[in-house]
Amino acid sequence: MDTTRNAALEEWMAEHGHSSNSLAEAVNQALMQVTGKHGGLDGSSVRDWKAGRVRWPKTATRKALEDVTCVPVTALGFVPRHRPLPIPSPMPQEVSDMKRRNFVGGIAAAVAMASTARGTARRRLGMSDVDRLQQRFAEIVASDHRHGGQLDIEQRASALADQALNLQNSGGATQRVRSSLYASAAAFRSSAMWASIDGRRFEAAKTHMREAQALAEMSGEQAIKFRIWSHAGTLYRHTGRPADAFAANDVARNMHLTRRDPLFASLGLARQGAIHGAAQDPAGARRAFGQAQDAMLRADPADDRPVWMLAFYDQAELDSLALSAYLALGDFATAEFHGHRCLSTLRPHMVRSHAITTTRLAHAQLAQGMPEAATATALKVPVDAATQHVRVTRMLQEFGAALRATAAGSSAVQTWAEHVATWRTPA
Known part of the structure; x- marks a missing residue:
């Protein structure tokens, strides 16, 4: 029995990200559509195809394969049993040249037809x-x-x-x-x-x-659904609609993904805590942030997660959300604590978050009657963030107004006014 490996099938599987088990399950699902019955294929069935031990699957299986792959099974390297490759036999010299020309010409025509089909087929x-x-x-x-x-x-x-x-x-x-x-x-x-x-x-x-x-x-995909509904909660929080923010964030938090991965559960709870802060619910905020911290500690750092999650959610982001919540609640000492802890662990690439956290920290310090310390903190915000990021610009304008209102005539007010004067208005 010819057991030449089916390189075409192996190449298609690699290109489309299929393992033997996943392809078998996809074909089983297609068979269900074709025959009304589960196909009963498993990873070993596909491995037999790849190894060349099965060169021509059953009719229903071939149809299901074509439904899954959107290409003919012959293009996947399968060879019909009734079409063995011709093996030329010895010919008398007087006819061999003519037959050889016909044989080679037939191969050339087949190759040309296949090439044309590839050229006209959809990508x-x-x-x-x-x-x-x-x-x-x-x-x-x-x-x-x-x-x-x-x-x-x-x-x-x-x-x-x-x-x-x-x-x-x-x-x-x-x-x-x-x-x-x-x-x-x-x-x-x-x-x-x-x-x-x-x-x-x-x-x-x-x-x-x-x-x-x-x-x-x-x-x-659960992960992207979580991201979108979690963002929706943030949108409603920023637009002063806490009831809608809770509802949207609950959609994210109730996904099966959060039960499987504690890090997603932690992010959902941390954002819930920020919404409690905006809704002036200190008990709810404390409870949510405590649960978010516990969930983060249970999360396995080795788990496979999407790039957007890996890029931003960690202890620093949890503290950033807590800073926002406690600032909204008027618990400025707790807000300052989370602000310092956030900045101590914030990763270098989080430039935007660094500017926002620094600005919020300055607000927390000013609200505690520390204008000099608050101004020193606010001076650390980079000029490009201060002038080009809408949220940071607005928060620094509010900081300046609060500084002038609470520390009029102080050196801190003069220092801040001189600093702001050096900013160039963005184009």
Whole structure:
């Protein structure tokens, strides 16, 4: 028996990110659609295909394979049993030349036909296309952490969401690839949503939110659904709608993902604590942050998580959310504690978060009657963040007004006025 390995099938599986087990399950699901019965295939069945031990699966299985892969099974390296490759036998010299020409000509014609078919067929989309989009998504996330809230980040993320959707229509793909493309589009749209929230462009954020939610549903991916609904909670918190903020954040917190991964549970609880702060509920805030801390301690750092989660959520972010909540509650000493702890562990790439936390810390210190210490803290905010990030600019303007109101005539007021005068108005 010929057991030449099926290289075409192996290449297709590698390109589309399938293991033997996942392909077997996909074909079983397709068989259910074709025959009404589960196929009963497992990883060993696919390994037999790859090894060449099974060269021509059963009719229903072949149909299911074509439904899953969107290509003929012969293009996947399977060979019909009734079409063995011809083996030329010895020929008399007087006829061998003619037959050899016919044989070679037939092969050439077949190759030409196959080449033409490949040229006219729609492009096959694979996980490599998804990987390229994921690289662009990582770049968007990095830009957000450096600059945050900028209109160009929102616009780039929106354009990449459209690019991911256009890719859906550029060729055939498996359901796995299509779901991943929808998840990528949802991820880009959620980044556009976040940039809008951070830049205080709330109407644009609502539009991005609705589109992101629809795309996430089509993807079926829990992590991106969590991100979008968690962002929705933040949007409503910033727009003074705590009831809606709780409702949106609860959608994220009640996903199965949060029961499987304590880090997602921790983020949902920390954002819940920030909403309790905005709603003037100190007991709720303390309870939520305590539970968020416990969940974070249970989380396994080795677990596989999406790039957006790995890039920002850690102890520093938990403390940043607590700083925001206790500042809103008027518990300025506790807010200052979390501000210092956040800055001590904040990762270098979190430039935007560093500016926001420093500004909030200055507010907490000023509210405790420490204008000199507060001014010294506020002076540490980089000029580009102070003048180009909408949230930071607004908070520093409020800081200056509060400083003049509570410490009029002090050296701190003069120092701050001289510092602000050096800022160049952004273009």
